[in-house]
Amino acid sequence: MSQTRSEVAVLGMDCAECTLHVRQAIAALPGVRGVEVFLAAEKAVVDYNAAQVDLPAIRKAVQAAGYQAPVGSEEESAAGSLAQMGSSFGRAVLWVLGLVFGAVLLVVVAGEWLGLFEAVTTRIPWPIGWLIVLVGWVPVLRNVITAALRRQVIAHTLMSVGVLAALAVGEWTTAAIVVFFMRVGDSVEHFTAERARRAVKDLTALAPKQARVLRQGAEAMVEIDQVVVGDVVVVRPGEQIPVDGEVVDGSATVDQATLTGEPLPVEAGPGMRVLAATLVRLGSLRVRAEQVGRDTTFGRVIRMVEEAERHRADVQRLADRFSAYFLPFVGLIALLTFVLRRDPLATAAVLVVACSCAIALATPIAVLASIGAGAKRGLLVKGGKYLELLDRADVVLIDKTGTLTLGQPQITDVVPFNGVAADEVLALAAGAERYSEHPLAEAVRRASQAHGLEAVAPSRFEALPGFGVRAQVNGRQVIVGSKRILDGATLPAQAQALEADGKTLLYVAVDGQPQGVLAATDTIRPEVPAALAALRGLGVERIELLTGDNSRTAAALAEQLGVAYQAELLPADKLEVVRRYQGQGKTVVMVGDGVNDAPALAQADVGIAMGAAGSDIAVEASHVVLLRDDWALAPEALRIARRTMRVVRTNIGYTLVYNLIGLTAAALGWLSPVFAAVAQSIPDLVILANSSRLLRQK
Ligand code: ADP
Ligand code: MG
Numbered sequence: 001m002s003q004t005r006s007e008v009a010v011l012g013m014d015c016a017e018c019t020l021h022v023r024q025a026i027a028a029l030p031g032v033r034g035v036e037v038f039l040a041a042e043k044a045v046v047d048y049n050a051a052q053v054d055l056p057a058i059r060k061a062v063q064a065a066g067y068q069a070p071v072g073s074e075e076e077s078a079a080g081s082l083a084q085m086g087s088s089f090g091r092a093v094l095w096v097l098g099l100v101f102g103a104v105l106l107v108v109v110a111g112e113w114l115g116l117f118e119a120v121t122t123r124i125p126w127p128i129g130w131l132i133v134l135v136g137w138v139p140v141l142r143n144v145i146t147a148a149l150r151r152q153v154i155a156h157t158l159m160s161v162g163v164l165a166a167l168a169v170g171e172w173t174t175a176a177i178v179v180f181f182m183r184v185g186d187s188v189e190h191f192t193a194e195r196a197r198r199a200v201k202d203l204t205a206l207a208p209k210q211a212r213v214l215r216q217g218a219e220a221m222v223e224i225d226q227v228v229v230g231d232v233v234v235v236r237p238g239e240q241i242p243v244d245g246e247v248v249d250g251s252a253t254v255d256q257a258t259l260t261g262e263p264l265p266v267e268a269g270p271g272m273r274v275l276a277a278t279l280v281r282l283g284s285l286r287v288r289a290e291q292v293g294r295d296t297t298f299g300r301v302i303r304m305v306e307e308a309e310r311h312r313a314d315v316q317r318l319a320d321r322f323s324a325y326f327l328p329f330v331g332l333i334a335l336l337t338f339v340l341r342r343d344p345l346a347t348a349a350v351l352v353v354a355c356s357c358a359i360a361l362a363t364p365i366a367v368l369a370s371i372g373a374g375a376k377r378g379l380l381v382k383g384g385k386y387l388e389l390l391d392r393a394d395v396v397l398i399d400k401t402g403t404l405t406l407g408q409p410q411i412t413d414v415v416p417f418n419g420v421a422a423d424e425v426l427a428l429a430a431g432a433e434r435y436s437e438h439p440l441a442e443a444v445r446r447a448s449q450a451h452g453l454e455a456v457a458p459s460r461f462e463a464l465p466g467f468g469v470r471a472q473v474n475g476r477q478v479i480v481g482s483k484r485i486l487d488g489a490t491l492p493a494q495a496q497a498l499e500a501d502g503k504t505l506l507y508v509a510v511d512g513q514p515q516g517v518l519a520a521t522d523t524i525r526p527e528v529p530a531a532l533a534a535l536r537g538l539g540v541e542r543i544e545l546l547t548g549d550n551s552r553t554a555a556a557l558a559e560q561l562g563v564a565y566q567a568e569l570l571p572a573d574k575l576e577v578v579r580r581y582q583g584q585g586k587t588v589v590m591v592g593d594g595v596n597d598a599p600a601l602a603q604a605d606v607g608i609a610m611g612a613a614g615s616d617i618a619v620e621a622s623h624v625v626l627l628r629d630d631w632a633l634a635p636e637a638l639r640i641a642r643r644t645m646r647v648v649r650t651n652i653g654y655t656l657v658y659n660l661i662g663l664t665a666a667a668l669g670w671l672s673p674v675f676a677a678v679a680q681s682i683p684d685l686v687i688l689a690n691s692s693r694l695l696r697q698k
Pocket of ligand 1: 399401402433481546547
């Protein structure tokens with residue numbers, strides 16, 4: 001089986017139902033297993049069997065459905081973009097001509113209606129009038145017919161019937177004005193969709209495009225897609241780092257703002273990991289590429305924003321379902337109007353006044369605008385669904401180590417038991433911790449180095465997630481970890497005193513015997529208290545600390561922060577806590593560092609991973625990714641969610657009410673088709689203006 005996944009560019013989708021049409025067109029091809037279509041990224045991701053169908057066939061299906069599917073390869077896209085420029089110029093000219101003509105027509109009709117001048121339009125012979133209508137209408141009709149052939153009714157189908165009705169009763173001016181507003185509506189929708197796309201495009205524009213690669217001792221500037229893993233790239237002052245990788249030479253200050261929103265630059269030198277799309281300010285670097293292109297952290301960020309539509313908000317599904325019933329409903333009202341009132345113009349008005357595209361666009365536009373604006377500040381939300389859930393968060397659960405604390409603990413005491421030397425306990429612990437990536441392991445290694453001890457690499461190593469490590473060091477079995485490793489043995493008095501001090505204790509057992517304890521302290525991130533206060537201010541009813549650390553340490557910290565806590569939890573217990581709150585009907589947000597919280601992060605309604613730039617597990621397991629270690633981003637995420645959902649709800653509510661009033665007025669014959677045409681374009685404009693505010697949020 002030759003199962004392939006490809007991305008196909010799809011242009012011309014200005015309406016939420018367009019993605020549905022494209023999806024259906026591609027899905028109907030033989031050999032296509034799955035297809036997802038993204039409005040903002042203007043692409044389709046297709047899973048297909050390459051033996052049965054190929055890319056040209058997929059593109060043809062897209063074109064047959066009435067959209068453009070340009071070829072993506074280098075040379076062709078250059079030519080393509082020229083052609084596109086030409087066509088967009090032609091489009092602009094036509095647009096201006098149409099606008100001027102429509103405006104003149106409107107003024108004339110309005111003038112006649114107000115009696116400012118005698119009938120002008122009646123002096124124009126009807127064939128010319130019809131011609132005017134047809135010029136504007138034919139492109140619309142083409143879409144209507146394409147849709148009809150697929151047994152689909154689109155918004156313009158109804159309006160076209162309205163146009164037909166107007167022509168039938170000899171009102172070509174009415175028909176022309178309806179067509180004019182149909183096209184105005186299209187343009188507004190196109191513009192709105194473009195605004196939303198800008199959020200994605202702005203981000204893509206920041207991606208590195210070229211790299212200076214070291215090949216055979218010489219530097220060569222190459223296109224970014226020519227760079228492969230293992231290449232060494234040279235980055236000069238003021239330049240962008242083009243890949244994720246390790247610094248092999250040089251030193252520099254690196255500005256990560258493009259990726260994480262972090263304003264303070266960091267120092268980078270040999271052995272350190274640097275990330276694509278960040279900027280070298282002072283100094284220069286040689287970096288060995290470990291990830292390139294789409295695989296870099298920045299590449300993933302772009303992909304997530306592009307594909308955020310996958311995780312749609314419930315309210316969006318609702319709007320989609322509404323659209324599906326709305327058009328038939330309008331059709332029915334029109335039929336009733338015609339049958340009961342025998343008034344073709346009122347019928348036309350009913351068909352013209354209803355607009356469903358606005359309602360279908362209301363959610364995606366607002367959601368995309370917010371997600372794009374957030375991504376630029378290091379706050380990545382994987383989809384509208386999570387904005388919706390954040391908006392109604394009840395409980396916020398917080399992991400302690402590495403999330404609430406700086407994650408750079410210091411070992412303050414080494415207390416040996418049974419007369420063993422302190423240095424021996426520390427050295428064995430450091431050996432056992434050699435391969436652990438836990439912040440506490442790092443602290444143990446640092447302490448042993450500071451004491452000038454030589455830590456022997458373990459011959460066997462095993463992480464015990466949530467409570468420690470087990471390793472074979474110098475032929476002895478060494479376990480380092482929480483109280484849990486002691487299996488209920490009584491603690492020496494010294495250890496209890498350290499616990500009461502609020503320190504984190506790491507017990508060291510050698511060959512099954514407790515040999516000592518290390519005490520560590522960690523500092524709370526300075527911005528935490530303010531962030532927790534902000535969360536409470538946003539209506540979160542409960543904030544709770546979840547930790548694998550001992551109860552006394554947790555209690556001390558929880559009291560200091562004024563939050564509840566649960567201590568001595570294993571990763572599985574944290575998952576259980578999340579489930580329990582969900583069982584009570586609460587919407588649960590979990591904030592974690594992702595190292596061993598992945599299960600709880602994934603289970604939570606919204607899992608927020610802190611400081612996740614560069615950590616793959618955290619990015620995969622969570623729903624919201626804070627690319628920088630900054631607690632202020634957590635309440636910020638809630639705030640953005642609030643604002644977005646408020647805009648979405650007003651958009652939908654407004655469109656609904658507006659449509660109901662419009663339909664009623666039209667059915668009762670209070671609205672001429674001309675006024676109906678003017679009226680139907682207003683919700684589009686309101687939604688555009690309302691949602692655009694989200695693009696500018698600070
Ligand atoms: P938290 O739940 O606060 O993030 P963890 O689940 O990472 O903390 O760890 C819980 C406890 O387990 C720590 O307080 C520590 O006592 C112990 N522990 C975890 N990992 C290690 C390790 N690598 N070395 C020593 N102790 C560890
Ligand atoms: Mg942790």
